[in-house]
Amino acid sequence: MNGAESLLRTAKAAGAEICFANPGTTEMSLVQAFDDMPGVRSVLGLSEGVVTGAADGYTRMTGTPAMTLLHLGPGLANGLANLHNARRARSPVVNVVGEHASWHQPHDPPLAGDIESLARPVSGWVGRTGSARSAAADFARAWQSAATRRLPATLIAAADHMWSHGGEPAPIAASPPLPLVDDQQVHAVAKVLAGEGRPALLLGGSALTPEGLRTAARIAHAAGGDVLTERSPARIDRDPTVPQLRSLPYFPEDQLRLLDEFTDLILIGAITPVSFFGYPELPGVPVPASMRVHTLATPDENALGGLEQLAESTHSEATHNATGAITEAERRRVQPPHGALDPSAVAAAIVSTQPEAAIVVNEGISSAAAYSKLACAAPAHTELALTGGAIGMGIPLATGAAIACPERPVIDLQADGSALYTLQGLWTQAREGLDVTTVVCANRRYRILEAELHRAGVRQPGTAATGMTGLDNPAPDWMSLAAGFGVACIRATTGEELVDALHRAHAEPGPHLIEALL
Amino acid sequence: MNGAESLLRTAKAAGAEICFANPGTTEMSLVQAFDDMPGVRSVLGLSEGVVTGAADGYTRMTGTPAMTLLHLGPGLANGLANLHNARRARSPVVNVVGEHASWHQPHDPPLAGDIESLARPVSGWVGRTGSARSAAADFARAWQSAATRRLPATLIAAADHMWSHGGEPAPIAASPPLPLVDDQQVHAVAKVLAGEGRPALLLGGSALTPEGLRTAARIAHAAGGDVLTERSPARIDRDPTVPQLRSLPYFPEDQLRLLDEFTDLILIGAITPVSFFGYPELPGVPVPASMRVHTLATPDENALGGLEQLAESTHSEATHNATGAITEAERRRVQPPHGALDPSAVAAAIVSTQPEAAIVVNEGISSAAAYSKLACAAPAHTELALTGGAIGMGIPLATGAAIACPERPVIDLQADGSALYTLQGLWTQAREGLDVTTVVCANRRYRILEAELHRAGVRQPGTAATGMTGLDNPAPDWMSLAAGFGVACIRATTGEELVDALHRAHAEPGPHLIEALL
Known part of the structure; x- marks a missing residue:
């Protein structure tokens, strides 16, 4: 089999079912491989912003890496803005960017350019195929990096490595789950919650499930605090058992005002919230000077598990399920609107x-x-x-x-x-x-x-x-x-x-x- | 005046009349400056590919640098594909890319990213504003680099350097004209043309004017050769006095076949023509092995002037104006088409x-x-x-x-x-x-x-x-x-x-x- 076929077979074995694509001449061997090795379906976007954004949406919903096929530097360039969003969403998007044949690159043909330099700002991993024989293993490295680091990875695939024979499918190891939160960290936060202050639990990332939101609400209620959610989550799942929660507002003065209600900020799958933009006379990190910031779980840790550990440690589960204060709270009824739209x-x-x-x-x-x-x-x-x-x-x-x-x-x-x-x-x-x-x-x-x-x-x-x-x-x-x-x-x-x-x-x-x- | 006003005043003094733009929050001081310092008109594009492509079109027609205003890394990213084309067209596009306030950048807000890494592959010059006071001088450097090197230049302008006071307009020196071709080079090519071979004059860049094309045709005719034009010229001007000329074909085998008619290839504002893509079994530089390649003028030299020098040196002007062989050649009449379209x-x-x-x-x-x-x-x-x-x-x-x-x-x-x-x-x-x-x-x-x-x-x-x-x-x-x-x-x-x-x-x-x- 050629390099393209070995790459695609490896992708399929890793679980790829879809490849969002806008290929060009340098990707023709891969295009052929989609027909010759059925199992990965290609979905065409009319510009690469569609391709990369669709891959981001796909991986946010499946939780598995999403694959794209892009044409040289300009094709990647057109998809960079949505890869920027994917990076901020911690989405494992695996880009295969076609490149000129290895022996043609030194001639600097019209479409040539520095693909690495374009890829690096949005990718946790950037690499090149070494040969037809190594192409599948090179792809496996990209895939594993994306899955493990939860960041886009970009493999630059030379056309001759794709069309040449000698390809060998490569194994892809299952990616490890998010690491659990250290018990010491849980106890430190539990101690804060047992104190006199009014804590805000700021939830992000993997904590934003109905279970996570409910658990956090119980913990916060028991501690006399409240739950906030990060400003623009990659994904938040709600159901009717989830209480109404406030998100961090967009403008820094509004965020300051909100956080002023609290003494402690507990980060749970979220980072310290910075201002979207800097403004004269306003702080870049709109967190009150007196506020103490604690981390239960970083976005790279199992925030949902951390919440459960914290619930256990603070005994908030038993206590507050009993009162049912939150689950029975009257849910806001939304009326269909009338008249002019806003x-x-x-x-x-x-x-x-x-x-x-x-x-x-x-x-x-x-x-x-x-x-x-x-x-x-x-x-x-x-x-x-x-x-x-x-x-x-x-x-x-x-x-x-x-x-x-x-x-x-x-x-x-x-x-x-x-x-x-x-x-x-x-x-x-x-x-x-x-x-x-x-x-x-x-x-x-x-x-x-x-x-x-x-x-x-x-x-x-x-x-x-x-x-x-x-x-x-x-x-x-x-x-x-x-x-x-x-x-x-x-x-x-x-x-x-x-x-x-x-x-x-x-x-x-x-x-x-x-x-x-x- | 603030940094934005000083920058825009400097642009106006340099000759900027238009700025193609799609600004965001980090560019608001510049947006204000367009109203406060009339003279540079802003033209909005609904995505940055429109903005940068329009700037390329503008500068190809005016011959003067064209200005864009873009929003942070993602805004630049969306415009990169057409900046790639601008780079290959040797178009002096001057990008002003807004950036977070200097003190906000270390907080890594959501829209932050490595703008330099994105800009470098398409820019001959990349720099940052140092302060409100230096902003105009920083812009002048970008402008002068673009004009002199005839490549896009990208200035990354921090929001606080734009909104802060202390801006000082900076002078922009006129850019030097394209350097003349060395006489020795002219004589070397004249000697080739006086020989026994059949030369092809490959015209590109500044040679592609009616005058250049006519002069080249006369020279080629006198030397028993022919004129070819580069494959995808940034600009070619024709009028009814220009003879019918062949362009280099797209596929390498066709280019090889065409060049096989000739013994010598004279590059006049053009580079050795590489294949658009590499193909198995075909050369990356489809030039016959026996062909001798000579350079009269690189794309960075005055190719049109070089042609005139060559015409003088080969005495082809006088001789062939007299016969009128080319200017009186019957022009092909094109009939309006009928029926199905192709x-x-x-x-x-x-x-x-x-x-x-x-x-x-x-x-x-x-x-x-x-x-x-x-x-x-x-x-x-x-x-x-x-x-x-x-x-x-x-x-x-x-x-x-x-x-x-x-x-x-x-x-x-x-x-x-x-x-x-x-x-x-x-x-x-x-x-x-x-x-x-x-x-x-x-x-x-x-x-x-x-x-x-x-x-x-x-x-x-x-x-x-x-x-x-x-x-x-x-x-x-x-x-x-x-x-x-x-x-x-x-x-x-x-x-x-x-x-x-x-x-x-x-x-x-x-x-x-x-x-x-x-």
Whole structure:
């Protein structure tokens, strides 16, 4: 077999079922191998931002590494923004980037460039194939690095190593589970909780499951504190037993105000929360000076297990299951919205029509927080957020999540400015017949930038500022854009219309886009 | 004034009139500065591939550096593919990439990343602002490097250096012209031309003007040789006095066959032509072993001046103006096409309707060569080609060229697969009211990849290969996509319809898209 076949056979044996791809000439042997070695299905994206974002969505839902196939430096470059998000999500995306034949590289052909330099900022591992014979083992190293470090890994595969004979499939060892939290750490935190202060448990990463959230709520309740969730989680799973919890707010002054309620911050699968951006006169790490910060579990440790250890150590399980204070708390009822649309109305419409077991991709940007606030009233669901802040994630991520979980409906709460970055992903949704409902919050502006200008003291933006933050003149027409990619589209201008549109989208198979005019 | 204002004032003094932009929070001081210091107009692109490609198109037409404003690593990342093309075009694009406040960078906020590592592969110069006071001088260094080295330059501008006071505008020295060719080099080449062999003059870069092409044809004629042009020139200007010339073909075996006609290859603003890709059993540099290669002018030297020196040295000017052999040669007449469309018919339709002084962006990929073959029959025009092979160049490049030359009609001969990478550029064309006619060659496949599969011996592509090279199921509907971005669209299925559509597009103001069904 040739190098390409050995690589793909190794991927299949490791558990790869899907490869998100946009190949070019240097990847033709791999393209052939997909036909000659069935078992790994290729899914085409019309640009690489779709490919890498879909891989991120896929791995966030399956928990297993996701594979991409990209064309040389420029193909990788187009996918870097969503790989940046994948890195911040700790997503094991395994990129195979085709490269010129090894003997052709020194000639510096037009598409040649420094692929390593592009890959390194988003990859925990970057390597090259050494030969056809070593190609599968080289791939195995990439896969194992991604699975173990939970970061993207990038293998640069020379065309001649792929087309030459002598390939040998390589074994891939199972990746180790997240390490358990040290008992001493648990006891140290338990001691803090037994003290006089008012602690905040900040949950992130693997702690964000219904079980983790419930356990944390019981522990916090017993300790006279509260639970907070990280700002933009890679994944959070909620069900009706999960209490309403606050997320860390976006602006540093709001975070400071929230944390001021507490004396101690306990990090559980989360890191010390830094400000999204730096602002004059505001701290980069908006944590009150008097606050004590403790770590129960880093994002690289088993935070969920750590919570259970902590519950045991603080005896909070028995005590608070008995009172049932949290599980019986009255759940907020969300009413379907009426009249004009704003972010809260969009969120209420989604929550009040949300089918069981939905996956909600949240790239709402200025419309994002409203959903998370209401989400505890929704049926059991998974929310996937914008971890790295690189816009253009939503449509691709929803595509990959839908491919990972074909039995679950996917809802993409989507800012319009961000949607315009990677709208090509709608085509993959149509081609694959995915059950994705994209709700475009069409305010026709980079609303978040208007807010930032206002914060910077600009009360009357001039022509230039208005031109660079506005998406009107002409307003993109999502009815046409969706139709152009074969996706059914409905326009909604009121709460009633949006609820109707969501009902219709959920009832019909295949992808839908709803343009919600804000 | 603050750092942003000093930077922008320096840009204006250097001659910047336009800044192609997609800013974010870290660039808000610069956004404000555009309003406070009028004189540099900002043009918004809906994704950074549009921004950098437009800057490349602008500088190819003006010959002066073009400025972009990008948001952090991910914003730069999205623009890298077209910066790769700009690097291969030797385009002086000056990127200002906003960065977190200097004191916030160590906190590793979500959008942080290694911007230098991303910028280096496409930039001849990468640097950072040192302070508000030095910001303008730092920008001047970027600008001068771009202008002098004719490569993109990337300045990473920290947000606090932009918003802080103490900015001081900096002078920018005029950039030196391309150095003249050494006389000894001219005489060495003249000696070759005086010999017994059959020379090919390979023209590239600054030699590709009507004057350069005519002069080269005279010299070649006198020496019993011929003129060839480089494969994908950044810019070639033709007028009716330019003879029909062959370009280097795409595939290495075709290039070998062509060069086999000659004994000597004279490089004039061009480099030794390497194969676009490496193939088994074919050389990476498809130049016959017996061929002697000589350099009259590198791409970094004044190739046009070198041609004049050579004409003088070989006395070919006087002799051959007298015979008029070339200027009076009968020009090929191109007939408007009839019936079904193929690449030749599309090229014939464009050439036969082409207005005077058009700029023709050629990202036709598998439909590209047909145009260049007929172009000598068109009225005076400029052709801009895909220098670096990173697809998604056409729509952005046409946008920037139209902004550079508002009085000239722009025609974008555009492959559909490539167009789908950066279709967002249509919106900027609509917003700015640009006179661009995009002719999408809708064969609904990556046709070039089908050809590559065939070369690799795949006669019956399987499901995977068909899925990764086909753009049907569903076929993108360009009528809808163009309408979604506010661009008038016409569909053409025959030569007659395409000619009609082109006439209409050229007659009406503003952008048009013609979906030519191949």
